[in-house]
Amino acid sequence: VRWPRWPAPTALAAALAELRVNSGGAAYEVRVGPGLVQAVGRWVRERAGGARVLVVCDHNTVMVAGQRIADDSGAAILELEPGERTKSFEELRALCLAMADAGLERRSIVVAVGGGVVGDLTGTAAAIYLRGIRLVQVPTTLLAMVDSSIGGKVGVNLPAGKNLVGAFKAPEAVFADTGLLAGLPEREFRSGLAEVIKSGLIADAGLTAMLTDRREEVLARDAAVLEAVVARTCAVKVGVVNRDATEVGERAILNYGHTFGHALEAASGYAAGLTHGMAVAAGMAVAGRVGASVGVTPPEVVEVQQRQLEDYGLPQRAPVAVAAMDLLGALGRDKKAAAGRVRWVLLEAVGHATWGHEVPDEVVGEAVAWGLGGNPVI
Ligand SMILES: NC(=O)c1ccc[n+]([C@@H]2O[C@H](COP(=O)([O-])OP(=O)(O)OC[C@H]3O[C@@H](n4cnc5c(N)ncnc54)[C@H](O)[C@@H]3O)[C@@H](O)[C@H]2O)c1
Numbered sequence: 001v002r003w004p005r006w007p008a009p010t011a012l013a014a015a016l017a018e019l020r021v022n023s024g025g026a027a028y029e030v031r032v033g034p035g036l037v038q039a040v041g042r043w044v045r046e047r048a049g050g051a052r053v054l055v056v057c058d059h060n061t062v063m064v065a066g067q068r069i070a071d072d073s074g075a076a077i078l079e080l081e082p083g084e085r086t087k088s089f090e091e092l093r094a095l096c097l098a099m100a101d102a103g104l105e106r107r108s109i110v111v112a113v114g115g116g117v118v119g120d121l122t123g124t125a126a127a128i129y130l131r132g133i134r135l136v137q138v139p140t141t142l143l144a145m146v147d148s149s150i151g152g153k154v155g156v157n158l159p160a161g162k163n164l165v166g167a168f169k170a171p172e173a174v175f176a177d178t179g180l181l182a183g184l185p186e187r188e189f190r191s192g193l194a195e196v197i198k199s200g201l202i203a204d205a206g207l208t209a210m211l212t213d214r215r216e217e218v219l220a221r222d223a224a225v226l227e228a229v230v231a232r233t234c235a236v237k238v239g240v241v242n243r244d245a246t247e248v249g250e251r252a253i254l255n256y257g258h259t260f261g262h263a264l265e266a267a268s269g270y271a272a273g274l275t276h277g278m279a280v281a282a283g284m285a286v287a288g289r290v291g292a293s294v295g296v297t298p299p300e301v302v303e304v305q306q307r308q309l310e311d312y313g314l315p316q317r318a319p320v321a322v323a324a325m326d327l328l329g330a331l332g333r334d335k336k337a338a339a340g341r342v343r344w345v346l347l348e349a350v351g352h353a354t355w356g357h358e359v360p361d362e363v364v365g366e367a368v369a370w371g372l373g374g375n376p377v378i
């Protein structure tokens with residue numbers, strides 16, 4: 001997707017408020033804007049055509065939007081425990097049992113109202129219950145709006161690792177109500193911002209410029225600016241996914257910063273103090289260093305990236321103490337998963353990432369040591 005360098009935020013948001021995902025045989029709309037939640041329940045009720053509806057949320061998102069949507073759609077409601085531990089096989093089973101209890105049938109709609117945890121768990125259940133029932137995603141965190149609710153990847157964790165069991169499950173629609181972000185805890189908001197920053201750097205220089213020009217409004221969660229930022233970030237993901245639904249090529253760029261980031265999360269034992277976004281921020285910094293070392297990323301691009309991380313109070317090195325051996329071990333497991341080689345996503349310019357870079361071990365070793373060397377705080 002190529003968008004013009006950006007006009008006024010509201011005009012831009014209006015232009016982007018409806019994005020169409022068209023990939024892997026699935027087509028659905030991603031709607032972005034404040035106040036959408038008021039219309040979701042009715043929309044679902046009409047679409048369900050008399051079939052039963054189940055709203056799945058957690059103890060936090062029930063008050064944010066879940067109850068409202070359930071009331072408006074006449075749905076049963078299921079409230080989960082918030083947190084990553086809910087994204088488990090046991091909870092998947094429990095959710096399928098609840099779906100049976102609620103009398104869901106093939107035409108039924110299940111509505112996921114929450115962050116990536118609720119979306120991924122509910123999406124997985126929607127993919128396998130009755131070999132697939134209808135799914136609507138109502139993301140309520142910044143990360144879920146710009147990332148996890150789009151693209152159809154759903155999954156749950158196993159003790160052996162994150163997202164090891166899952167499916168591709170396209171929703172019927174995604175409603176990203178940016179008004180819900182007002183009450184999101186600051187930590188979660190910043191975590192989502194890391195993915196927003198990433199999206200600009202890999203595919204939309206105008207978004208990067210917007211984040212620089214409108215920093216204060218973004219951090220103050222100004223409604224119009226937030227709507228524009230979310231819509232534009234969604235557009236990056238929709239564009240990439242439309243061109244590469246099943247992750248054979250370009251979709252890899254979405255993993256920018258995630259090589260080191262995922263290894264850091266794993267090596268820290270998924271420490272409570274480390275959000276995914278913080279890990280990705282540190283991972284982008286490391287990828288910038290790797291890219292500079294191998295001559296792919298120009299120094300001024302690294303500088304833009306570091307400035308953005310700083311501007312948004314995100315870490316530029318690992319914010320938790322992790323042993324280098326543990327981190328390299330986690331990278332090694334990643335390597336196994338990728339059939340022998342870690343392939344890096346690197347920036348060639350602001351707004352342009354390329355994938356599949358093989359990097360000499362000593363360059364990785366140096367960048368990792370650097371990435372673990374400082375512990376600036378959030
Ligand atoms: N499927 C994908 O493509 C994909 C992509 C990226 C991440 N993910 C997954 O997403 C998950 C992380 O998602 P997340 O960052 O949204 O975390 P989350 O779902 O754990 O939500 C974070 C916290 O915010 C609370 N919350 C949610 N919305 C709120 C609101 N509007 N106001 C106040 N509190 C609110 C939640 O209850 C929770 O406590 C991870 O499991 C990750 O693997 C999936």
Ligand SMILES: [Zn+2]
Nearest residue numbers: 195258276280
């Ligand atoms: Zn991510």
